[in-house]
Amino acid sequence: MLRGKKKRICRFCENGDVFIDFRDEKRLVRFLTEQGKIVPRRTSGNCAQHQRQLARAIKRARHLALIPFVSDIPR
Amino acid sequence: MEKLYCTIFVVDISQNPEEVETVSSRIQQLIEDHGGIIKKINRWGKRRLAYPIQKKTHGYYVEIEFTANSRLNIPYTLEQEYRMNDRVLRYLTYVVDKKELIQRAKKAGEKAKVEAKAAEAKAAAEAEAKAKATEEEKKAETAPAEAPATASTEETAGKSQADNGQKATEEAAPVAETKEASAEVAEEKPSTDVKEEKEEK
Numbered sequence: 312m313l314r315g316k317k318k319r320i321c322r323f324c325e326n327g328d329v330f331i332d333f334r335d336e337k338r339l340v341r342f343l344t345e346q347g348k349i350v351p352r353r354t355s356g357n358c359a360q361h362q363r364q365l366a367r368a369i370k371r372a373r374h375l376a377l378i379p380f381v382s383d384i385p386r
Numbered sequence: 387m388e389k390l391y392c393t394i395f396v397v398d399i400s401q402n403p404e405e406v407e408t409v410s411s412r413i414q415q416l417i418e419d420h421g422g423i424i425k426k427i428n429r430w431g432k433r434r435l436a437y438p439i440q441k442k443t444h445g446y447y448v449e450i451e452f453t454a455n456s457r458l459n460i461p462y463t464l465e466q467e468y469r470m471n472d473r474v475l476r477y478l479t480y481v482v483d484k485k486e487l488i489q490r491a492k493k494a495g496e497k498a499k500v501e502a503k504a505a506e507a508k509a510a511a512e513a514e515a516k517a518k519a520t521e522e523e524k525k526a527e528t529a530p531a532e533a534p535a536t537a538s539t540e541e542t543a544g545k546s547q548a549d550n551g552q553k554a555t556e557e558a559a560p561v562a563e564t565k566e567a568s569a570e571v572a573e574e575k576p577s578t579d580v581k582e583e584k585e586e587k
Contacts, residue, residue, distance in 0.1 A: 327492075328489060329485045329488045329489045329492070330483075330485040330486045330488065330489035332486070332489065336436075371478060371480075373436075374476060374478060375394060375396065375447075375476050375478055376396065376435040376436045376437055376439060376445070376475075376476060377436055378436050379436040379437050380437060
């Protein structure tokens with residue numbers, strides 16, 4: 312039962328990237344939710360390999376305070 | 387095994403901005419003393435931290451790349467230093483793997499391509515400018531066609547000497563010599579022939 316969802320292609324594969332650098336946080340932010348959580352594969356459409364690399368990159372960037380662990384949403 | 391390491395640390399500069407130098411020089415010294423070879427030092431500069439660390443909102447990022455034998459266990463000694471030093475807010479040391487190098491090479495290649503394109507564009511522009519200049523030169527040559535005759539009268543007509551004559555005429559004002567030249571044009575035919583050949587080229 313597909314709900315009319317489009318099949319997404321891994322953006323990193325499209326780009327031909329071999330390695331995801333944790334230094335360019337602007338790129339990583341696109342794969343975070345507003346709260347700062349890592350976007351799951353089913354929504355981002357990344358392939359398994361790149362999702363793993365991305366997760367590592369995000370965690371390294373978080374450790375160096377390049378991107379936040381949590382960003383609060385004012386209610 | 388020889389490995390390429392990368393270490394990044396964040397220095398607290400809220401108290402004293404010169405701390406960056408002391409800390410980074412200490413780290414460099416540690417690496418070199420233990421047998422590592424520093425390849426690259428990259429200062430990212432002062433940046434805003436994504437979240438406060440020890441109530442600090444800004445930090446100075448320094449990245450050092452070095453190669454070392456994995457038996458020397460430099461990351462461990464670095465960690466000891468980082469832990470002891472309370473000016474270091476955060477640190478990260480990791481082994482640079484092949485994929486990252488490939489990605490970097492790729493980026494560099496793309497950059498090089500862009501630069502090459504820019505260079506090509508520049509070269510084309512220069513070539514155009516040169517072509518224009520040569521056209522202008524030709525025009526200049528055709529206008530005072532009689533001018534080189536004066537030079538050839540002094541010396542027998544040869545190609546190299548004709549060149550000299552041309553240069554001389556370009557430098558000197560051709561207007562002054564036209565009076566003399568016009569009288570001698572009829573006598574000095576071979577020199578003008580040389581001229582015409584040059585123009586064809």
